[in-house]
Amino acid sequence: xxxxxxxxxxxxxxxxxxxxxxxxxxxxxxxxxxxxxxxxxxxxxxxxxxxxxxxxxxxxxxxxxxxxxxxxxxxxxxxxxxxxxxxxxxxxxxxxxxxxxxxxxxxxxxxxxxxxxxxxxxxxxxxxxxxxxxxxxxxxxxxxxxxxxxxxxxxxxxxxxxxxxxxxxxxxxxxxxxxxxxxxxxxxxxxxxxxxxxxxxxxxxxxxxxxxxxxxxxxxxxxxxxxxxxxxxxxxxxxxxxxxxxxxxxxxxxxxxxxxxxxxxxxxxxxxxxxxxxxxxxxxxxxxxxxxxxxxxxxxxxxxxxxxxxxxxxxxxxxxxxxxxxxxxxxxxxxxxxxxxxxxxxxxxxxxxxxxxxxxxxxxxxxxxxxxxxxxxxxxxxxxxxxxxxxxxxxxxxxxxxxxxxxxxxxxxxxxxxxxxxxxxxxxxxxxxxxxxxxxxxxxxxxxxxxxxxxxxxxxxxxxxxxxxxxxxxxxxxxxxxxxxxxxxxxxxxxxxxxxxxxxxxxxxxxxxxxxxxxxxxxxxxxxxxxxxxxxxxxxxxxxxxxxxxxxxxxxxxxxxxxxxxxxxxxxxxxxxxxxxxxxxxxxxxxxxxxxxxxxxxxxxxxxxxxxxxxxxxxxxxxxxxxxxxxxxxxxxxxxxxxxxxxxxxxxxxxxxxxxxxxxxxxxxxxxxxxxxxxx
Amino acid sequence: xxxxxxxxxxxxxxxxxxxxxxxxxxxxxxxxxxxxxxxxxxxxxxxxxxxxxxxxxxxxxxxxxxxxxxxxxxxxxxxxxxxxxxxxxxxxxxxxxxxxxxxxxxxxxxxxxxxxxxxxxxxxxxxxxxxxxxxxxxxxxxxxxxxxxxxxxxxxxx
Numbered sequence: 072x073x074x075x076x077x078x079x080x081x082x083x084x085x086x087x088x089x090x091x092x093x094x095x096x097x098x099x100x101x102x103x104x105x106x107x108x109x110x111x112x113x114x115x116x117x118x119x120x121x122x123x124x125x126x127x128x129x130x131x132x133x134x135x136x137x138x139x140x141x142x143x144x145x146x147x148x149x150x151x152x153x154x155x156x157x158x159x160x161x162x163x164x165x166x167x168x169x170x171x172x173x174x175x176x177x178x179x180x181x182x183x184x185x186x187x188x189x190x191x192x193x194x195x196x197x198x199x200x201x202x203x204x205x206x207x208x209x210x211x212x213x214x215x216x217x218x219x220x221x222x223x224x225x226x227x228x229x230x231x232x233x234x235x236x237x238x239x240x241x242x243x244x245x246x247x248x249x250x251x252x253x254x255x256x257x258x259x260x261x262x263x264x265x266x267x268x269x270x271x272x273x274x275x276x277x278x279x280x281x282x283x284x285x286x287x288x289x290x291x292x293x294x295x296x297x298x299x300x301x302x303x304x305x306x307x308x309x310x311x312x313x314x315x316x317x318x319x320x321x322x323x324x325x326x327x328x329x330x331x332x333x334x335x336x337x338x339x340x341x342x343x344x345x346x347x348x349x350x351x352x353x354x355x356x357x358x359x360x361x362x363x364x365x366x367x368x369x370x371x372x373x374x375x376x377x378x379x380x381x382x383x384x385x386x387x388x389x390x391x392x393x394x395x396x397x398x399x400x401x402x403x404x405x406x407x408x409x410x411x412x413x414x415x416x417x418x419x420x421x422x423x424x425x426x427x428x429x430x431x432x433x434x435x436x437x438x439x440x441x442x443x444x445x446x447x448x449x450x451x452x453x454x455x456x457x458x459x460x461x462x463x464x465x466x467x468x469x470x471x472x473x474x475x476x477x478x479x480x481x482x483x484x485x486x487x488x489x490x491x492x493x494x495x496x497x498x499x500x501x502x503x504x505x506x507x508x509x510x511x512x513x514x515x516x517x518x519x520x521x522x523x524x525x526x527x528x529x530x531x532x533x534x535x536x537x538x539x540x541x542x543x544x545x546x547x548x549x550x551x552x553x554x555x556x557x558x559x560x561x562x563x564x565x566x567x568x569x570x571x572x573x574x575x576x577x578x579x580x581x582x583x584x585x586x587x588x589x590x591x592x593x594x595x596x597x598x599x600x601x602x603x604x605x606x607x608x609x610x611x612x613x614x615x616x617x618x619x620x621x622x623x624x625x626x627x628x629x630x631x632x633x634x635x636x637x638x639x640x641x642x643x644x645x646x647x648x649x650x651x652x653x654x655x656x657x658x659x660x661x662x663x664x665x666x667x668x669x670x671x672x673x674x675x676x677x678x679x680x681x682x683x684x685x686x687x688x689x690x691x692x693x694x695x696x697x698x699x700x701x702x703x704x705x706x707x708x709x710x711x712x713x714x715x716x717x718x719x720x721x722x723x724x725x726x727x728x729x730x731x732x733x734x735x736x737x738x739x740x741x742x743x744x745x746x747x748x749x750x751x
Numbered sequence: 752x753x754x755x756x757x758x759x760x761x762x763x764x765x766x767x768x769x770x771x772x773x774x775x776x777x778x779x780x781x782x783x784x785x786x787x788x789x790x791x792x793x794x795x796x797x798x799x800x801x802x803x804x805x806x807x808x809x810x811x812x813x814x815x816x817x818x819x820x821x822x823x824x825x826x827x828x829x830x831x832x833x834x835x836x837x838x839x840x841x842x843x844x845x846x847x848x849x850x851x852x853x854x855x856x857x858x859x860x861x862x863x864x865x866x867x868x869x870x871x872x873x874x875x876x877x878x879x880x881x882x883x884x885x886x887x888x889x890x891x892x893x894x895x896x897x898x899x900x901x902x903x904x905x906x907x908x909x
Contacts, residue, residue: 152770152773152774152777153791154770154771154774155774178773178774178777178789180777181773181774181776181777181778182773182777182789183785185777185778185780186776186777186780186781186782186783186785186868187782187785188782189785192785193785195785196785196788199788200788203788203790588822592827595827597819597822597823597824597825598822598823599823599860599862600820600860605823605861617767617825618825661793679796679829679832681826681827681828681829682826682827702826703793704793704794704796704797704825704826704829705792705793705794705796705797706794706796706797706826706829706832706833708797708799709796709797709798709799709836710832718793718797720793721792721793721797723799726790726792726799726802727802727805729790730761730790730802730805730806730809730811731805731809733761733788733790733806733811734759734761734806734809734810734811735809738757738759739757745810745887
């Protein structure tokens with residue numbers, strides 16, 4: 072297989088950008104331009120120019136002028152990465168009446184001038200790359216832009232503060248939102264917290280009105296105790312199957328009066344909302360202000376589901392809303408865009424055995440302490456030790472538990488410094504205890520955060536800079552008996568210290584959800600090595616993903632605090648509303664298509680498509696590719712033994728020609744054409 | 752002193768990860784040898800083994816394939832298909848008299864500019880140690896028993 076014969080008719084223009092001195096400082100751009108005209112003239116190069124900034128309006132006008140006056144039929148721009156300015160130069164071609172896909176970019180900045188020190192070699196490499204661009208562009212074909220209509224409904228997955236914000240922004244604009252939450256109520260982690268830093272306003276006071284708004288907003292269809300089962304389709308038109316798990320409560324009849332959980336005789340430890348510190352019944356709502364108000368029956372602990380007896384809730388329910396025969400429901404909805412705001416989990420502190428969590432009673436995690444501080448929590452807001460009555464005389468707070476540690480998570484969990492400071496303040500406020508904070512570095516960036524740190528410093532909390540080595544109950548010195556001893560190196564005075572305390576709080580890391588990989592796979596987006604979802608661009612596109620129509624918001628993208636999560640929820644909503652407002656979205660016309668005449672019906676390609684875009688016509692014995700479902704990866708193109716599949720934008724001819732172009736000039740001979748081997 | 756052999760390496764990169772890693776290496780001004788020239792594809796799954804044979808037969812001394820890490824493919828799982836083709840090709844190349852080591856697969860995410868630059872540097876040295884391939888010249892001596900035949904033979908018989 073070799074590249075198709077070159078067309079004699081194409082008139083190619085080559086434009087070499089200086090990018091100020093970014094390229095011109097290393098690559099001899101004038102030489103490249105002159106060389107291209109001379110050496111590639113036979114291949115159709117009729118114009119070759121170098122210019123200070125091709126992306127400037129004057130640079131673009133240069134291209135437009137040459138297309139209009141000189142009749143260029145192909146354009147090659149040797150400049151920065153196509154990810155930066157491909158759209159710019161395609162736009163210039165479009166304005167001058169040339170199909171934008173007949174323009175090709177060659178990255179001589181990111182791939183040559185910025186990574187090479189030797190000027191001669193850099194210039195030679197730039198020439199080889201320009202040649203490959205010219206050879207390729209000759210084989211480019213004009214492509215039509217693809218547009219898909221956008222369904223105005225949106226799916227939001229995750230009902231934490233980020234998902235709530237996104238839902239409200241979109242639904243308040245008059246568009247419909249399906250909000251899916253795995254737990255029985257929306258609210259997420261924020262509903263568990265007592266106070267929020269640095270303002271110390273109560274989390275429930277600012278969160279629950281928003282939860283109620285979601286519940287009351289007629290444009291929101293709320294699916295709690297539900298999960299997304301399946302996602303098909305593409306931007307503008309996703310088909311989503313939601314599994315609505317059986318609550319065993321008839322929502323239409325339930326008034327949320329609470330008699331069922333009052334009468335339920337089965338008390339179980341609440342590992343989820345109360346973090347194991349408190350109890351709930353087998354029929355429950357996670358907390359009093361839950362939205363929706365309907366409880367769920369936990370079949371694993373319900374006496375009726377386990378032994379077939381009891382039915383107390385059914386007996387006492389005043390509206391006969393209990394239905395033990397309810398089954399999971401599957402609901403299919405069509406949406407144009409999806410926002411994932413599935414949040415985070417906290418690090419399991421048992422993984423650091425030397426910190427004693429799970430073994431030493433009075434070692435708590437941050438989420439346990441949040442529940443303890445909460446007036447609606449298991450201790451009614453009393454700060455007490457594990458026995459439930461004794462107030463601690465001294466409290467140690469350990470930062471970075473599972474964060475900034477190569478053995479667990481190398482990243483910083485962002486919120487722990489501030490939440491630890493908040494804990495110190497709360498302990499001081501409600502007890503007489505001495506508070507010791509063990510930190511590696513104090514990270515209090517953002518508005519009013521450092522002021523809060525200063526405030527906690529003034530309140531008399533002791534700060535010890537050093538990583539905690541061990542927390543033990545083995546007393547070695549007088550005064551340590553019956554205490555937990557925190558052993559740490561105080562790096563500011565270069566000494567080992569042993570601080571005896573009554574209670575320890577471990578500020579545990581934020582971690583991705585354990586099923587984040589599967590969720591990513593379901594929605595067609597990818598996770599970083601750590602397991603956080605990857606945004607399209609870390610700075611300029613933080614809520615979009617590489618998959619069009621799928622957006623991310625909040626801690627699912629990486630650890631973040633409440634203000635940032637809210638901002639991201641709103642940002643994702645803005646992006647979705649932008650799609651909805653456009654009514655249709657332009658897609659890259661990079662798609663595979665089958666030439667039915669060449670297709671032998673071998674079906675080799677049929678199993679290769681993860682997007683189910685390939686279908687086989689049994690009657691005609693040929694394969695067809697659904698253009699709307701195809702994402703353009705090209706795997707089927709490479710697999711087709713008959714060469715019947717064409718991948719537009721990346722055809723075999725284009726890539727073969729590109730390879731030839733890269734290798735047709737010899738560097739050792741000063742970039743002159745390599746003689747074709749003579750086959751006898 | 753004899754002149755050091757400068758291999759020519761063609762790199763096939765995925766639009767979503769390794770091409771962006773190359774962008775990042777550039778933005779971070781990391782330095783790597785200029786012996787490599789990159790071709791962008793939408794996915795490592797687009798990698799047709801004939802592209803590699805074509806590049807080797809046109810004068811390349813080594814081929815670097817790059818794609819998203821397993822489990823991170825933009826197209827869900829197409830990098831696994833690239834891996835299968837790569838492993839198959841590694842077994843096929845010695846039958847043409849080409850060292851399997853001349854073709855290498857590397858995973859590099861969009862965030863791994865440092866890793867990509869390091870892998871390129873290492874690979875250039877590996878190919879430099881192997882010496883030139885000269886497949887293009889040798890096929891001239893073969894009186895036609897060269898690449899044209901080879902390319903045909905890579906196609907699956909109907």
